Amino acid sequence: MTSLKKQTISGIKWLVGSSFIGRTISLCTTVVLARILSPAVFGLYSLAFIAIDALSLFKSMGFDSALIQRKDNVGKAANTAFFVIPFFGIVLYLILSISAPMIGRFLNNQEVIGVIRALGIIFIISCFGKVPAALLEKNMQFKKVSVIEISTGFIYALTAIILAISGVGIWSLVYAYILKTIYQNTMYFIVSRWRPKFEFDRKIALEMFNFGKFLFLGGAVWFLKMNLDNLLVGKLLGVTALGLYAIAFNVANFGADYFGARVYRVIFPAYSKMQSDLGDLRKASLKVIKHISLIALPFGIAIFLLGKELLIFVYGQKWIGAVGVLRILAWAGIFNTLPAGLGGIFLACGKPKLGFWITSLQVIIFFIFITPMAKLFGINGVGVVVSISSFIAFIITLIWSMKILSINLNQIYLSFKPSLIASLSMAFAIIIFKNILFQNKFSILFHYNLIILFFLAITIYSLTLLRIERTLLKEIKELVFL
Numbered sequence: 006m007t008s009l010k011k012q013t014i015s016g017i018k019w020l021v022g023s024s025f026i027g028r029t030i031s032l033c034t035t036v037v038l039a040r041i042l043s044p045a046v047f048g049l050y051s052l053a054f055i056a057i058d059a060l061s062l063f064k065s066m067g068f069d070s071a072l073i074q075r076k077d078n079v080g081k082a083a084n085t086a087f088f089v090i091p092f093f094g095i096v097l098y099l100i101l102s103i104s105a106p107m108i109g110r111f112l113n114n115q116e117v118i119g120v121i122r123a124l125g126i127i128f129i130i131s132c133f134g135k136v137p138a139a140l141l142e143k144n145m146q147f148k149k150v151s152v153i154e155i156s157t158g159f160i161y162a163l164t165a166i167i168l169a170i171s172g173v174g175i176w177s178l179v180y181a182y183i184l185k186t187i188y189q190n191t192m193y194f195i196v197s198r199w200r201p202k203f204e205f206d207r208k209i210a211l212e213m214f215n216f217g218k219f220l221f222l223g224g225a226v227w228f229l230k231m232n233l234d235n236l237l238v239g240k241l242l243g244v245t246a247l248g249l250y251a252i253a254f255n256v257a258n259f260g261a262d263y264f265g266a267r268v269y270r271v272i273f274p275a276y277s278k279m280q281s282d283l284g285d286l287r288k289a290s291l292k293v294i295k296h297i298s299l300i301a302l303p304f305g306i307a308i309f310l311l312g313k314e315l316l317i318f319v320y321g322q323k324w325i326g327a328v329g330v331l332r333i334l335a336w337a338g339i340f341n342t343l344p345a346g347l348g349g350i351f352l353a354c355g356k357p358k359l360g361f362w363i364t365s366l367q368v369i370i371f372f373i374f375i376t377p378m379a380k381l382f383g384i385n386g387v388g389v390v391v392s393i394s395s396f397i398a399f400i401i402t403l404i405w406s407m408k409i410l411s412i413n414l415n416q417i418y419l420s421f422k423p424s425l426i427a428s429l430s431m432a433f434a435i436i437i438f439k440n441i442l443f444q445n446k447f448s449i450l451f452h453y454n455l456i457i458l459f460f461l462a463i464t465i466y467s468l469t470l471l472r473i474e475r476t477l478l479k480e481i482k483e484l485v486f487l
Contacts, residue, residue, distance in 0.1 A: 026155050026158070027154055027155055027158040030155075030158040030159060030162050031158060031162070032319070033162070034161070034162040034165060034166060035252075035255075035320075036319055036320060037166050037169075038165060038166065038169055038177075038178075039252070039320050039321065039324065040320075040321060041166075041169045041170065042169060042174065042175075042177075044244075044245050044248030044249060044252075044323070044324070045244045045245050045248060046174055046175050046178075046248070048239060048243070048244030048245060048246070048247035048248035048251065049114065049116055049117060049120065049175055049244055050120070050175060050178050050179075069086065069090070069135045069136065069138070069139035071086075071212075071213035071214075072086055072136065072139045072140070072143060072213065073139055073142055073143045078206075078209060079143070081204055081206050081209055082206075082209050082213060083136050083139075083140060083199065083201070084201055084202050084203075084204035084205065085204065085205050085206050085209050085210050085213070086135070086136050086139075086210075086213060087136045087201040088201075088205050089210060090132045090135050090136065091129075091132045091133060093132065094128045094129050094131070094132030094133075095128075095129055095132075097125075097128045098125045098126065098128045098129050101121060101122070101125040101128070102122050102125055105118045105119075105121045105122050105125075106118055108121060109121075111240075113240060114239075114244065116175075120175060120179055123176075123179050123183070124179055124182065124183070126183060127182070127183060127186045130183075130186045130187055130190055131186055131189075131190055133190055133194070134189065134190030134191075134193040134194060136199070136201070137193040137194050137196075137197035137199050138150070138190075138193045138197075140197055140199050141193065141196070141197050149196045149197075152196075153189060153192045153193065153196060154189075156188075156192070157185050157188055157189045157192075160181075160184060160185050160188050161181045161182065161184070161185040162181075164177075164180065164181035164184050164185070165177050165178055165181035168180055168181060233368065233371045233372070233375065234250070234254075234371065234375060234387050234390075234391055235247060235250070235251065235254075237375050237376060237379055237387070238250045238379065238384060238387055241376065241379050241380065242379060242383060242384065246383065246384055249324065249326045249327040249330070249384060250327070250330055250384045250387065250388075252316075252320065252324060252327050253327040253330045253331035253334055253384075253388070254330075254334055254391075256308065256312075256315070256316075256331060257305075257308055257331055257334035257335050257337060257338040258334070258337065258338045258341055259304070259338065260300060260301050260304050260305065260338050260339070260341070260342035261338060261341035261342040261345070286350070286410060287410040287411065287412060290346060290347070290350060290406065290410055290412075291412065291416060291417075291420050292420075293345075293346035294343075294346045294347070294417070294420045294421070295420040295421070295423070295424075296346075297342060297343060297345055297346050298343060298420065298421050298423075298424040298425075299423065299424045299470070300342070301338075301339050301342035301343050301424075302339060302421075302424045302425060302428040303424065303427070303428045303431055303462075303466050304338070304339075304342075305335045305336065305338050305339035305342075306335070306339075306428050306431065306432050307431070307435065307462060308331065308332070308335040308338065309332050309335040309336070310432060310435045310436065310439070311435065311439070311455070311458070311459075312328055312331040312332045312335065313325070313328045314455050314458075315331075315455070316328055316331065318455050327384075329384075329385045329388075330384045330385050330387070330388040333385060333388035333389055333392055334388045334391060334392060336392040336395070336396070337388070337391045337392040337395040340392070340395035340396045340398070340399040341395050341399075343399055344398070344399050344402045344403070347402050347403065347406040350406050350409060350410065351405070351406075351409075359405055363398050363401050363402055363405075364398070366394075366397065366398065366401070367394040367395070367397070367398050370390065370393070370394040370397070371390065371391075371394065374390045375387055375390050378390050403417065422473075423470055423473055423474040424470070426469065426473055427466050427467075427469040427470040427473065428466065430465055430466065430469040431462050431465050431466040431469070434461060434462060434465045435458065435461075435462050438458055438461055439458060
């Protein structure tokens with residue numbers, strides 16, 4: 006097995022493993038906080054982060070991604086980036102502080118002003134950790150990155166819960182996030198062992214900017230894609246509706262946020278190293294697509310079929326209003342996760358424009374359809390628009406990837422075949438056993454029945470998968486015991 010393949014598999018294992026642990030911590034934290042805090046508090050927090058995420062696009066201007074992709078003069082490029090990125094962070098903090106009242110008026114919520122100003126300090130803090138974090142990923146030191154992320158999750162969870170119990174409301178989330186940011190970026194600096202030198206190269210800065218500008222533009226439209234629905238839900242339907250929508254989206258988009266995103270972080274530098282060998286890149290891409298689908302399809306289908314039971318079990322009866330939109334967004338979760346193995350191809354092959362235009366199309370769909378659908382059908386209408394746009398983006402991404410890599414439809418079908426057949430078998434089993442186990446919706450055995458059904462679904466999916474894909478067990482052993 007080649008050194009790059011070992012690094013890639015090891016990186017995916019560490020990031021996915023840390024993602025699982027981190028998501029478990031996050032889920033437990035959210036469950037505890039959801040029982041202490043109200044939906045309105047979560048909605049207010051989501052509103053504040055719309056403004057924070059908007060300006061976060063400018064924190065690095067794509068310099069960190071350009072550093073990962075770069076092959077020569079890496080040391081000089083790192084020093085150059087380190088002196089450029091903090092400048093953007095300080096400017097953004099000042100802009101956010103000044104514009105907070107206008108943002109509050111636009112969002113029809115004055116409470117959000119103080120929250121936005123307090124969270125703005127993360128711009129100054131995080132910009133100093135961008136270069137050390139990028140160097141860790143460039144060198145594929147994902148074990149170190151994973152340990153930092155796991156410990157960061159514990160810091161946030163402990164702080165948020167303690168403060169929430171103390172009765173500080175929304176500020177329990179704000180203070181916890183600031184402390185988390187300080188810790189995370191400090192650890193990046195310590196663990197990377199990289200120290201900046203007073204060195205700035207104007208030519209390198211321009212080269213990195215030219216590479217990063219499309220990532221920045223893509224990030225801008227990505228922000229709109231990820232936040233325009235929240236913005237319009239909060240503005241048109243209120244913070245309570247936004248709180249319900251935010252919880253549903255987070256559950257449905259779990260695969261994309263905590264699995265797909267981690268895989269992407271590993272395969273981007275890996276694909277960058279393979280960019281000159283189309284054969285290896287094609288082979289690696291098909292395998293990544295196959296393995297991602299093994300998780301994305303069953304997870305999304307399970308959320309669709311068991312959304313109501315899951316919300317009651319995890320969050321409690323007061324979140325029952327999110328059931329409908331959760332079932333709709335389950336499909337968005339699938340189509341947001343599947344492209345994780347494809348997006349890195351565009352960057353590695355020097356085509357960042359493709360990702361930008363695909364995301365722009367989703368934003369255009371949002372602008373046209375979300376407002377009328379929200380007015381007609383509430384948060385369920387927003388979920389329909391989000392899911393349809395995710396499906397369209399996935400199809401376009403797949404078509405372009407096939408063109409770049411010279412892949413045919415039969416190869417794509419063979420990659421999806423195992424997960425598709427096994428997921429359909431699992432869905433059939435869930436429908437049958439769900440009707441048996443949940444005949445009495447108010448049974449004291451409700452929670453136990455859900456756990457039983459969960460393990461039944463996993464068992465049937467796994468057995469079906471191994472039956473139709475006999476080489477899969479060998480591949481899993483290779484991945485796990487590398």
